[in-house]
Amino acid sequence: MSYLFPTYLRSKLEWDKALDCRVTMTNGETFLDLTSGIGVANLGHSNPEVKAALEHQLDHVWHESNLFTNSLQESAGKKLAGGKDYVAFFCSTGTEANEAALKLARKATGKTDFITFENGFHGRTYGGMSATAQEKIQKGFKPMVPGFHYVPYNDIEAVKDALTPNTAGILLEVIQGEGGVLPADPEFLKAIAALCKEHDVLLMIDEVQTGMGRTGKMFAFENYGLSPDIFTLAKGLGNGVPVGAMLGKTKLKDAFSPGSHGTTFGGNPLVMSAANKVLDLMTPELFATVQKKGAWLKDQLEKLHVEFPELIKGVRGIGLMLGIECNDPEVLKQLQMLLEKDHVLTLSAGKETLRLLPPLTIDQEELETAVAKLKKAFLELNA
Ligand SMILES: Cc1ncc(COP(=O)(O)O)c(C=O)c1O
Known part of the structure; x- marks a missing residue:
């Protein structure tokens, strides 16, 4: 019997060692990771520079309470603001x-919704x-926090209808x-920004x-100029x-005061040493490679769409956040099983979308392996 609450549908595989885009399981088998541990290891698992930063910090301070000055938080805050007026x-x-964002919004505006x-x-x-406007997430846990109004995505008229003087x-x-890897319509986002203003x-x-x-x-949001x-x-x-992290425009800063919000562990020196190194590694050169790899991968996935129209409904996403919408949930389930058998880890999203979130460090050879294995799986499903 398991001593854990059954909150996850867990695979029998257990990770033993994860390096960059490869994960070796306790059974000795190695997998190509197209998940980054659900969008976490963007710079590759066990990134050596992040590891060195953590090792350095381990010899100094792991934890200090937020009642003391934390220059690692200050420097990460500055890097995240990127010269703009955010704290x-x-x-x-x-x-x-x-949670922090919702609390700040209510406190700063005096509005509730x-x-x-x-x-x-x-x-x-x-x-x-x-x-989270999803019944499957909320079921059994109601009542929810009051004041949330749910509208269809990409429907600006619905947003206008839901707007009241009490909308924070x-x-x-x-x-x-x-x-389901569903991108917003750029016009919709522009209209939302105008409405907010x-x-x-x-x-x-x-x-x-x-x-x-x-x-x-x-x-x-930078893709949309927001x-x-x-x-x-x-x-x-x-x-x-x-x-x-929650970033807010400087004009909102004074809505929070000592005691308004807090956390014991949040931003402790150990995690901030990693965050600072990650932020240093987030360079325009890295972003350019992500754009290039993402465009190449999306193009290959579009080709699979053309080749397997009876299995694939469409391909969506930007950069290395891509989704293949399958024709039904059963196809998705089979596809993920075949890929796992072929040593490729993937994610699902929504009811029928295969979600790919590989480490941004994935190389061309690994991308080609991923595409070849996807094609092999679709061929098997089509047989
Ligand atoms: C868009 C988005 N917001 C919030 C969360 C929640 O993050 P966490 O699981 O770290 O609480 C997730 C997690 O998948 C997410 O994708």
Whole structure:
């Protein structure tokens, strides 16, 4: 019997060693990882530079409370702001980053309500879950936090209808990750940004999955020229150690004061040493390679779409956040099984989408292996 709550449908495989894009299991078999541990190891598993930063920090301070000065948080905050007027709050997970965002938005505006989107995903705590407009996530846990209004994604008229004088913020992912790798329509995002400005509503972007170079830009909202009032990060920020962040425009800074919000572990020196190194490695050169690799991979996936129209409905995504929508959930299930048998790790998203989130460090040979194995699996499914 297991001594764990059954909150995950776990594979029997157990990871023994993970290096860059390869994972060796305890049974000795090695897999090509197209998941990055669900969008975490963007710079490759056991990245040597992040490892060295952690090792250095291990010899200094692992943990100090947030009642003391933390220059590693200051420097990471500065790097994240990137010369723009943002300040940061550090936490440990994506859902906590969103909690901080929701609290800040209510406190700063004095308003209570939020508009969020069907198929979105913002985490599992009560705030994150209440923002997540998915019945399967909320079932059995109601009542949710009041004040959340759910509207269809890419439907600006629905957003206008849901807007009230009590709307504090509009929270969204610019590419819905868990929902099925569903990118927002650029016109929709432009209209949302204009609406927020016009009605003095905060534009809040969840970059937990899309951020940290994943789409070939530091943050996915940069692909659309947006300037959110608040945005959230986690996953790739620590490349494997738990660190999240909520960034807010400087004009919101004074809404929080000592005691408004806090966390014991959030932003401790150990995780911040990793985050700082990750931020140093997030360079324009890296982003250019992500754009190039992503474009190549998407093109190959489009070719598979043309070759297997009876199995594939479409290909979506930006950079190295790509989805292959299968024709039905059973095809997706079989596809993932075949790929796992062929030593390739993948993710699903939504009901029928195969989600690919490889480490951004994946090389051309590994990309070609991934495409060849995908093709082999589709051929087998077609037989
Ligand atoms: C967009 C988005 N927001 C929030 C979360 C929650 O992050 P965490 O699991 O670190 O709490 C996730 C996790 O998948 C996510 O994809």
